[in-house]
Amino acid sequence: MRAVELIARKRDGAVLRPDEIRFLVDAYTQGTLPDYQMSAFLMAVFFRGMTPAELAPLTSAMLHSGDVLDFSDLPGRKVDKHSTGGVGDKISLPLAPIVAACGVRVPMISGRGLGHTGGTLDKLECIPGFSTQLSPSKFRELVATLGCGLIGQTAEIAPADKRLYALRDVTATVESIPLIASSIMSKKLAEGIDALVLDVKVGSGAFMRDAETARLLAQTMAGIGAEMGKDVVAYLTDMNQPLGIAVGNALELREAIDVLRGGGPADIRELTLILAREMLRLGQADPAEAERALDDGRALQRFREIVEAQGGDVRVIDDPDLLPRARHVEPFVSTRSGFLQAMDTRAIGVASIHLGAGRHTKEDSINPAVGFMMGVRLGDWVNDGDPLLFVHHDGVGLEAARAELSSAFTIGDVRVAPPPLIIERLEA
Ligand code: URA
Numbered sequence: 517m518r519a520v521e522l523i524a525r526k527r528d529g530a531v532l533r534p535d536e537i538r539f540l541v542d543a544y545t546q547g548t549l550p551d552y553q554m555s556a557f558l559m560a561v562f563f564r565g566m567t568p569a570e571l572a573p574l575t576s577a578m579l580h581s582g583d584v585l586d587f588s589d590l591p592g593r594k595v596d597k598h599s600t601g602g603v604g605d606k607i608s609l610p611l612a613p614i615v616a617a618c619g620v621r622v623p624m625i626s627g628r629g630l631g632h633t634g635g636t637l638d639k640l641e642c643i644p645g646f647s648t649q650l651s652p653s654k655f656r657e658l659v660a661t662l663g664c665g666l667i668g669q670t671a672e673i674a675p676a677d678k679r680l681y682a683l684r685d686v687t688a689t690v691e692s693i694p695l696i697a698s699s700i701m702s703k704k705l706a707e708g709i710d711a712l713v714l715d716v717k718v719g720s721g722a723f724m725r726d727a728e729t730a731r732l733l734a735q736t737m738a739g740i741g742a743e744m745g746k747d748v749v750a751y752l753t754d755m756n757q758p759l760g761i762a763v764g765n766a767l768e769l770r771e772a773i774d775v776l777r778g779g780g781p782a783d784i785r786e787l788t789l790i791l792a793r794e795m796l797r798l799g800q801a802d803p804a805e806a807e808r809a810l811d812d813g814r815a816l817q818r819f820r821e822i823v824e825a826q827g828g829d830v831r832v833i834d835d836p837d838l839l840p841r842a843r844h845v846e847p848f849v850s851t852r853s854g855f856l857q858a859m860d861t862r863a864i865g866v867a868s869i870h871l872g873a874g875r876h877t878k879e880d881s882i883n884p885a886v887g888f889m890m891g892v893r894l895g896d897w898v899n900d901g902d903p904l905l906f907v908h909h910d911g912v913g914l915e916a917a918r919a920e921l922s923s924a925f926t927i928g929d930v931r932v933a934p935p936p937l938i939i940e941r942l943e944a
Pocket of ligand 1: 699
């Protein structure tokens with residue numbers, strides 16, 4: 517097969533055969549297809565898109581470029597959740613232990629902060645000693661015994677995606693629905709799961725700003741899952757304001773622990789339970805168990821066991837004051853009275869990065885203690901001088917964060933209705 521012919525056919529709008537797609541991905545992973553040819557192919561996909569018949573082999577080739585975990589010897593269906601990323605999205609932290617406590621196994625492989633959004637791994641690593649880099653055998657042991665392990669992607673999982681993503685990042689081909697969908701699904705399906713719940717974020721703090729694009733991404737991912745024999749349910753959920761109150765790693769972990777204790781902000785509890793019920797349904801367990809496991813302490817106990825098994829200091833669960841805390845807390849106040857009509861949630865995420873809660877470059881280390889505690893929600897009335905949020909900082913990046921926040925809040929005379937948390941549920 518000649519790569520240049522396949523590139524030309526995709527450029528001209530033809531549909532490639534599965535063996536042709538596999539050839540391109542395999543050759544690129546093995547290093548025999550140069551970056552310039554793969555870049556041209558990616559750009560052709562960017563403009564021409566891909567049919568479902570092309571997407572399944574693309575995803576499969578990326579998935580099989582490395583290790584595919586196999587938990588089929590463990591009883592029951594294995595189910596995971598993936599969020600496309602948002603600000604204050606700490607849902608995985610309470611969700612995974614709830615579902616595991618109800619008897620459905622959750623082999624969860626999470627990521628770090630990406631762009632302006634936070635990542636589950638960075639939040640978990642606020643727990644002293646907690647390791648997200650477990651050996652495959654240790655991960656398997658946790659999934660077998662506790663029903664859940666919480667780890668990061670390894671070099672062996674979907675290495676083709678790793679290389680392709682890095683290339684897309686520098687060739688302006690990240691924002692392509694088929695490429696995003698196959699990238700996410702190849703990593704998730706490498707977990708050896710039977711079913712997946714997708715939380716596709718929509719709004720000012722999401723990668724997808726409008727419901728139409730988010731719906732297309734959700735349908736594309738669900739379609740790939742269906743082609744590959746997996747049950748996928750997607751939710752489009754609101755990201756026009758941070759989820760919950762806390763933004764920043766240790767602050768979010770504290771909030772997640774509050775939720776596991778039966779408290780926490782209403783939106784976090786609600787979304788966690790909606791996704792937990794869906795995961796239990798897909799895992800053929802009783803969805804009603806989710807709320808019971810949260811309220812009777814089983815989910816908190818399971819979280820404690822997971823933290824202990826992954827080397828973390830469980831004392832932080834009983835005494836979250838042991839978590840890293842910023843040296844300074846100061847309000848960021850409104851300069852006028854009115855109703856909070858809109859938030860630039862992306863700017864809030866970017867402002868938290870200036871404080872050190874996220875990375876400007878891959879090599880940066882993060883400050884787990886810093887971030888924001890939101891003081892307002894959409895639709896609230898605020899007075900001139902009221903705190904819009906509280907900045908937790910260690911003296912770094914404060915001016916840049918303030919500059920970013922200065923235009924992040926739209927306050928006006930007309931009250932807007934707060935957006936619904938759940939926009940839509942869809943299946944393949
Ligand atoms: N996240 C991924 O894992 N892949 C993409 O292509 C975009 C976001």
